[in-house]
Amino acid sequence: MATVMSGIAVASKRVKPAEKTRSVSTVVTMRLYVAGSAPNSVKAIANLEQICRQHLKEAYRLEIVDVCEHPRRALDDGILVTPSLTKLSPSPGSNIIGNLSDTSSVLAALGLPVARRE
Amino acid sequence: MAKTAPRKLLSKALTGIRGFDDISLGGLPRNRTTLVMGGPGTGKSVFALQTLVGAASRHKQPGIFVAFEENIDAIFTNAAAFDWGLPALERKHLFFMNAQLSPSFISTGDFDLGGMLAMLEAKQVEIGAKWVVFDGIDVLLSLLRTPRAKMREIYRLRDWLTRRELTSIITSKIDGEGDGTNTASYGFMQFMVDCVVRFDRRMEQGIPVRRLEITKYRGSSFAPGEYPLSFGPHGMEVASPGATDVAQEASTERVSSGFQGLDEMLDGGLFRGSCTLITGAPGTSKTTLAGLFTESACRRGERTLFVSFDEGGARVRRNLRSVGIHLDGHMKSGLLQMYSGRTDAVNAEEHLLRINALIDEHRPRCMVIDPLSAIARTGALSSARAIGNRLIYKLRDQHITAVITALVEGENPQAEATELQISTIADSWIQLSYLVCGGERNRALTIVKSRGTRHSNQVRELILSNSGLALVDVYSSGGEVLMGTLRWEKEAEERSRALVRETESGDKRLELQFAEADTSARIAALQLDLERQRAALALYKRDDAARHVSSGEHQTEVRRLRGGNGNGHERDRRGK
Numbered sequence: 001m002a003t004v005m006s007g008i009a010v011a012s013k014r015v016k017p018a019e020k021t022r023s024v025s026t027v028v029t030m031r032l033y034v035a036g037s038a039p040n041s042v043k044a045i046a047n048l049e050q051i052c053r054q055h056l057k058e059a060y061r062l063e064i065v066d067v068c069e070h071p072r073r074a075l076d077d078g079i080l081v082t083p084s085l086t087k088l089s090p091s092p093g094s095n096i097i098g099n100l101s102d103t104s105s106v107l108a109a110l111g112l113p114v115a116r117r118e
Numbered sequence: 119m120a121k122t123a124p125r126k127l128l129s130k131a132l133t134g135i136r137g138f139d140d141i142s143l144g145g146l147p148r149n150r151t152t153l154v155m156g157g158p159g160t161g162k163s164v165f166a167l168q169t170l171v172g173a174a175s176r177h178k179q180p181g182i183f184v185a186f187e188e189n190i191d192a193i194f195t196n197a198a199a200f201d202w203g204l205p206a207l208e209r210k211h212l213f214f215m216n217a218q219l220s221p222s223f224i225s226t227g228d229f230d231l232g233g234m235l236a237m238l239e240a241k242q243v244e245i246g247a248k249w250v251v252f253d254g255i256d257v258l259l260s261l262l263r264t265p266r267a268k269m270r271e272i273y274r275l276r277d278w279l280t281r282r283e284l285t286s287i288i289t290s291k292i293d294g295e296g297d298g299t300n301t302a303s304y305g306f307m308q309f310m311v312d313c314v315v316r317f318d319r320r321m322e323q324g325i326p327v328r329r330l331e332i333t334k335y336r337g338s339s340f341a342p343g344e345y346p347l348s349f350g351p352h353g354m355e356v357a358s359p360g361a362t363d364v365a366q367e368a369s370t371e372r373v374s375s376g377f378q379g380l381d382e383m384l385d386g387g388l389f390r391g392s393c394t395l396i397t398g399a400p401g402t403s404k405t406t407l408a409g410l411f412t413e414s415a416c417r418r419g420e421r422t423l424f425v426s427f428d429e430g431g432a433r434v435r436r437n438l439r440s441v442g443i444h445l446d447g448h449m450k451s452g453l454l455q456m457y458s459g460r461t462d463a464v465n466a467e468e469h470l471l472r473i474n475a476l477i478d479e480h481r482p483r484c485m486v487i488d489p490l491s492a493i494a495r496t497g498a499l500s501s502a503r504a505i506g507n508r509l510i511y512k513l514r515d516q517h518i519t520a521v522i523t524a525l526v527e528g529e530n531p532q533a534e535a536t537e538l539q540i541s542t543i544a545d546s547w548i549q550l551s552y553l554v555c556g557g558e559r560n561r562a563l564t565i566v567k568s569r570g571t572r573h574s575n576q577v578r579e580l581i582l583s584n585s586g587l588a589l590v591d592v593y594s595s596g597g598e599v600l601m602g603t604l605r606w607e608k609e610a611e612e613r614s615r616a617l618v619r620e621t622e623s624g625d626k627r628l629e630l631q632f633a634e635a636d637t638s639a640r641i642a643a644l645q646l647d648l649e650r651q652r653a654a655l656a657l658y659k660r661d662d663a664a665r666h667v668s669s670g671e672h673q674t675e676v677r678r679l680r681g682g683n684g685n686g687h688e689r690d691r692r693g694k
Contacts, residue, residue, distance in 0.1 A: 035236055036236075040232075041232070041233075043228075047227075067236045068233070068236040071236050071239065071241075074233060074237050075240070075241065078216070079234075080234055081231060081234055081258075082229060082230060082233025082234070084229070084233070094222070095224065096223070096224045096225075097223050097224070097225055097229050097261075098227035098228055099226070099227040099228050100226045101228070102225075102226040102227050105225075105226045106226045
């Protein structure tokens with residue numbers, strides 16, 4: 001609930017824009033909506049960052065929107081619960097809710113091969 | 119408001135839903151949360167939305183509607199059935215949030231409402247909302263996997279609502295198949311909120327009956343029990359009994375029933391504000407009696423409401439015209455209002471609500487319902503009975519003098535106990551019946567009861583003609599009541615017998631008169647004789663006296679003439 005910011009930077013910002021990668025896969029663009037430093041939101045950021053590191057290397061673009069700071073934007077985007085992840089491209093897009101702790105579901109929703117492990 | 123004094127008496131916010139504000143004794147707890155729960159299609163969402171609409175349109179209090187279950191478009195389509203003007207209100211005072219989580223959402227772990235509440239908070243500040251509705255919270259909660267998470271979010275929600283000083287309604291579906299965790303979270307929810315309203319929908323004899331019940335109201339009393347509800351043009355209405363006690367003033371003013379014969383039987387008429395029940399088989403002139411009452415009320419200049427079931431007002435007036443009762447003029451002047459209900463289309467509850475609305479609108483002093491028994495056909499008898507009772511109590515509360523008719527079918531004597539059992543609460547009960555005797559059906563009128571009145575206990579024959587109604591004493595002969603032709607014959611017989619008696623006594627009188635005259639004449643004659651005899655006697659006495667005197671004088675004279683003295687007499691005698 002708290003709107004106080006914790007040590008983790010979750011304000012709307014662009015993280016790790018990367019173009020060059022070994023794989024031929026295109027860049028995955030995502031937007032994660034969080035609610036301040038709420039436990040689920042903090043977990044979601046951590047989970048997503050780990051998934052990206054492991055499965056996408058540099059080939060992703062992630063925007064994190066703090067709903068507590070930008071409620072109007074979240075309203076306009078039709079966000080209901082937090083945390084909530086939207087895959088914007090490549091199509092098909094998808095909507096994922098929850099703290100992203102179920103990795104295989106997240107991978108499936110993002111259209112990434114589930115079985116591959118590093 | 120909560121800022122000023124948290125320990126003050128609970129402040130309430132009116133819902134504007136007719137009847138609900140009565141049973142909740144003033145509406146929902148202000149700045150607090152009300153849980154509305156019930157099965158699908160019980161009217162939860164309408165209740166919540168109507169409250170929001172009422173606050174926005176009447177008090178210009180903006181509100182937010184969060185729709186978890188139904189699409190906003192569907193909500194607007196449904197609301198178009200009511201005269202709320204929702205689209206216009208939305209532009210000004212209401213904000214609708216489409217909060218259906220589409221099936222395409224993939225759940226990947228625990229989530230919370232923190233973000234949504236932050237969004238709503240921004241919206242609340244923006245429009246100055248005082249109210250918020252969460253419609254179908256169960257849909258959202260079902261996505262949370264653990265009971266612990268459900269409870270956490272319920273708590274979060276309540277905490278937020280309290281902090282934001284919003285008067286809120288949370289609706290939640292309950293269906294019989296809820297699992298254990300569901301039940302637990304509902305129990306928790308009921309504990310967290312300040313007011314719980316339970317909605318229910320049941321089938322009673324093939325007719326759906328919706329009810330609501332307040333099961334909890336922290337810090338306030340409320341009317342306990344289930345109350346039927348229905349939907350009219352203004353939205354939901356709850357059938358509240360109004361005042362819960364039966365303390366009514368008892369009038370001693372008499373009002374004419376419009377029928378002199380009946381007024382006489384009732385020792386002067388109906389009491390003002392009383393309720394008279396007229397029961398009878400079809401065609402026993404119940405409507406005619408009701409029409410007479412209506413006409414006389416209008417003639418006195420009293421506003422009157424005539425409710426007829428299954429027959430239109432125009433037909434009722436035409437039929438009454440044929441027995442000399444004219445209501446059209448009173449219709450035109452606005453004194454009389456007529457309402458006709460079709461009992462096949464609407465259930466009893468809705469009729470009651472419509473009648474109530476008409477009473478509030480027309481403010482009648484006198485009222486007719488013809489026949490009330492029709493509503494017993496419109497569904498469950500038990501609910502029809504309750505409706506009959508509520509209606510009569512309402513009329514009493516408003517001090518309306520009412521005549522209510524009820525159809526009694528069948529010939530058995532038990533039929534007197536009306537199906538609706540309103541005879542026990544009606545003040546007077548007039549029973550109309552057919553008595554079959556001598557190959558005829560004749561109408562009979564009996565006053566079964568009349569509270570506070572010395573009433574006739576006789577059965578009277580009711581005669582219907584072009585000139586109207588008349589009550590005639592019936593003959594009872596050898597324990598049998600005679601009516602119609604038999605009565606006429608009996609009357610004729612009585613008449614001829616009376617004639618004979620009259621003639622006989624006339625003769626006797628004449629005879630006696632003759633005798634008297636004869637005696638008088640004789641007395642007169644004797645009197646005459648008496649007078650004559652007395653006169654004769656008097657005359658005789660006078661002659662006698664005169665003779666005596668003259669004889670004395672004569673002797674004196676003779677003596678003088680003879681020149682004798684005192685002894686001349688003897689001389690005279692000697693001389694003889």
